[in-house]
Amino acid sequence: MSDSKKEDNPLAAVASRYVGAKFYENLTGGWPARIASKVVNNLYRPIGPDSVILDNCCGSGAITTAILELAKDQGFTPAKIHATDLSPGMINDVRELHKDEPALQTATMDAQELKFADNTFSHVICAFGVFFCRDPDVGFQEMYRVARPGSVTVVTSWMTVGWVPVVDYIIQKIRPGQKKFEFPVPPGFERAEWMQAKMTTCGWENVKVREIQDYTQAPNDIGSAIQPILGDALEGWTDEEKQRFTEMFDEAAEACGIEKAPEGWWKIDMVALETTGLKA
Template sequence: MEANFELIREQQKESWNAISGGWKKWDTMTMDFLKPMGDEIIRVLEPKNSDLVLDIASGTGEPGLTIATMLTNGSVVITDLADHMVDIARENAINRGIKNVETITCDACELPFADNTFDTVSCRFGFMFFPDMLLAAKEMLRVLKPGGRIATSVWNTSDKNFWVTAIMGSINKNMQMSPAVAGAPGMFRCSEDGFMDDLFKRAGFKNISKTEIYGKLNCGTADMYWAFMNEVAGPVAAALSKADDALKAKIKDEVVDTIMQKYPEKVIAVDSNGLIIYAEK
């Protein structure tokens, strides 16, 4: 892996470990928020009872844990780059009494599995964080059995994801952000029309298809939205960690006002939109 990619990988690992406590705290809300995308991944993958499934960039365990409950004789290997997130996934499996899972800390670009091992691969919102997305896709292809199935989700364009832009718009307006490292991860890195299709084709996948799924971040109040995004959204947490108290308060006021203008008389459920890409080996 190139030196620049190594740097990005280490930054990602550090960032996700740092906010793992927030993901554990807000796990119920986060999993409700991401469930429509996970459900579509499961729908297109059609897990079979005896499948051996690899769930990559699983975070606190989904959709791998849900898939595991659907398998009579199969099992799921749950992986993530951040060991603290893997610890939470393992704890969630124990708390839910799910025994047909294994949790492993590893890099999607260097999967520690033999060729032709898995029947299916799932990866919910992981690709935009991988330093070398093509290498990650090729690794997923390598570990899939012939005819194996893969499904991943990425965020659609920014105009369809107010849950991000409501807060990042104010941050970008009020803070001079450092230029991103070339090839650095980003929320909308994979949103361009045809981007993931082309990536999968170059990796060697076939029978590629795509669906669009809408979701809602059911946060109830503008203040809860602010707290959630501060503790769960990596780019938000990273940016605001560089703001002093006065600037942070100014940004919060703007964000709350933006949210309240869009949802003046409703329980706040902020719009999201993802793309689910399916393919076969």
């Protein structure tokens, strides 16, 4: 770590303080596993027994788990999977989840300072992570550095995060006129052209983007569970205001046209952008 402000993105800050897989899986409501499976099963160059893979910003390990499942189904073991994340809580949970996997190595690591040699990996996958670096450009450059010639890199971002307007609705009701809530990522990351340009500029070739439609199955406690990741949006709010925030989620979801599943939970649209590049 080169300075104390490294975790100043709200999501990264939460992650490095106390998030483990359980909090994350509850809040995300199922999409990490579904999207990871779609990514891993659609790689431009498939994973095989010789693959050396980086699951960068691995979170609760959805990509790693999808790779291990694919390898098991196809009857091979990948040469090596490195799962890394800034959050020690996440890394402990991933290590515990896959403690019997000889191919897996886990480490707490900043995506801006990857501790791997140049040209190491046949596959670099970073699902919804690099944008939470203090300097995402450094994160992209690091991934390019550690990708080996002939490798494939996949970076996912969000085109649609369906809960953002819901959060903003609540904020405007409780604190009218407060700055519009925005997802704490670099402007542009929701656009395919921006993603394509970002990876092309770093050196990747043949860069392609595809959309992956998914959703969050909102947990019952979403009104409170979501608050820690809203960064300074609720700074200075009283406990009573935060309690009202919690209680208003249903009203806001309805007002924002969020679909309700027959079982009664909110099905919140999430549309991912999967950007793939090759290193020559």
